[in-house]
Amino acid sequence: MRLAVVGATGEVGRMMLRKLEEESVNAEVLDLYASSRSAGSCLEFQGSKIRVQDLNEDHIKRGYDYALFSAGASISKHYAPIAVSSGTVVIDNSSAFRSFQEIPLVVPQINGHLLENYRGIVANPNCSTIQMVLSLYRIHRRFGLKTIVVSTYQAVSGAGNKGINELTDQEHGSKEYKVFVRQIHRNVVPIIGDILDDGFSTEEMKMVNETRKILDDDSISIWPTTVRVPVMFGHSESVFCETVKPFTIEEIRREIVASDDVHLTEEKITPIEVAGSDTVFVSRLRSFDSHRFTIWNIADNVRVGAATNAVRILKRHAGGAK
Template sequence: MNLKNVNIGIVGATGAVGVEALKLLAEINHPANNIHLFASERSKGKKVKYQNTELSVKTTSDDNFNKIDVALISVSSEISKELAPKIVKNGGVVIDDGSAYRMEKNVPLVVPEINEVDLNAHEGIVSIPNCTTTPLVMIIDALNSITKVSKVIVSTYQAVSGTGKEAVNELMNQQSGDKNTDVYDFPIANNVFPHVDDFLEDGFTKEEHKMINETKKILHDKDIEVIPTCVRVPVRIGHSESLSISVENDISVQQIINCLNNYSGIKVLIGTEEIPYPMPLFVEGEKEVFVGRIRKSINNTKEINLWLSCDNLIKGAAYNALQILESMIKKDLIKL
């Protein structure tokens, strides 16, 4: 099957992830007449530029909604729960960016570089991991090829675009002197919150639990220990993470660098004067996970420390969805 023949619906087309998904489809010259944009009632009729033409935003009540072969969904869990079963009932496949289906047993949670084979068991819905989980599991999977990873302590530095376009606007307004806090409880400009999503009774947040549970599911490793602290930072686009990784064997830094460099989707930055380490400013728009500051703990040779950055809207969301779609076509899992 040729991807160009697939009718693709982007649900949440005017949101941050939807915008990036459309850009990625333009990169591969997907035919405009095989793309359908859907959003809320307030966006109905909006014209969106696509290559040399314009696409009109529709609502999910439009007849075209029933003609979708594959839906890339990036909306709230409540809306996803409402729409995804309708698409599947009509014979379509859903690739969902939200948390609605991630931990359901019959829904594959996929990063194609790691567990593409899990797509074989799909029942119409495939889920994408949280944007902080994806780069984390890619690092772990790469290292697992040369030594067993048993524990990861991870601190995240998450851009406001992970919350949505309104949060980006709030940051930019506050940087211009606006005092309003409509999206977050506190000002985000010149500030950080050690708090992403709601707190739970154990002191961890929902976001941190996502990283713990999703890592175990994607890697099929119920024993791996993940200890996250998720932090929101005043950055527009690009999530970063600081990782401290416990491994089974004493491996050299050069072995680690070689291992990561040979892994699809990861790029190691060996310090240069121009870009000495990964930074959100330099990963925006890129598809890879960038890794740097690779070192071993001073008093523990079986503990690896590193830093990573990636575009949370690209590899953390839209590009991962497109990779899943391409994998499903390759495996003949989509029927037109």
């Protein structure tokens, strides 16, 4: 298989290389791209060092089977169509194409069938959305979801290398902030992305629009508040759901347990325990009645929320998307 990773030096890019190794993806060609800042540096893959190249139009036209993009939306908008025009299937981690009706937005465990006989750009959803829909898709199929109220507690790694660096610098005394809208060290910042006219943020609207698209149900009423917390890896979410049909709590428990790559636990689970895992952990399932329940939902954002999902899309597509 001929592969390219665009944004290979970033948080998601480096994790994608690890996932490709872990999944023993057979790459006859693996070209790594980043900006001119890190071109010439080397990254390791399966015991060999690979030199990072400067991304340009000629390079991305090399006719790869798959190109995994994680260099931000503007890079994807420009280079992904060029890659596709040379026959490459692009798996894009950015928000550039997620809302396009003709572009599949895929979480393979839920709607992997969309990859069958598909060629072009495949969009990887937002990290907070992936972990939430993985815990809810079976409940949605059986009981219907009327309303979701979600508050996120998102790790700084969700903002890439620069998010991690900003928290680390502040831990060492810096008072500067550029990535987050306030100091993040010893603080909580209740705004991620830009605030829109109606008061919701761009990050919150990703959760609304992407959840509806993946679950293929525009009727779900979704109320997110996205919050940055001083955690390195692992997004947490408090999720309240109202269903269309009545349930017993035991039925909800069974649907979560039966969900692919989701683990329901009675343990007190925190981001430190989930970092490095490909599983979504659900705990604190509780309810007062037969239509509403609440959970604590937590996963490694760089793995579950980005790299693992992208490599699963690749494997599913390469395997014929059955």
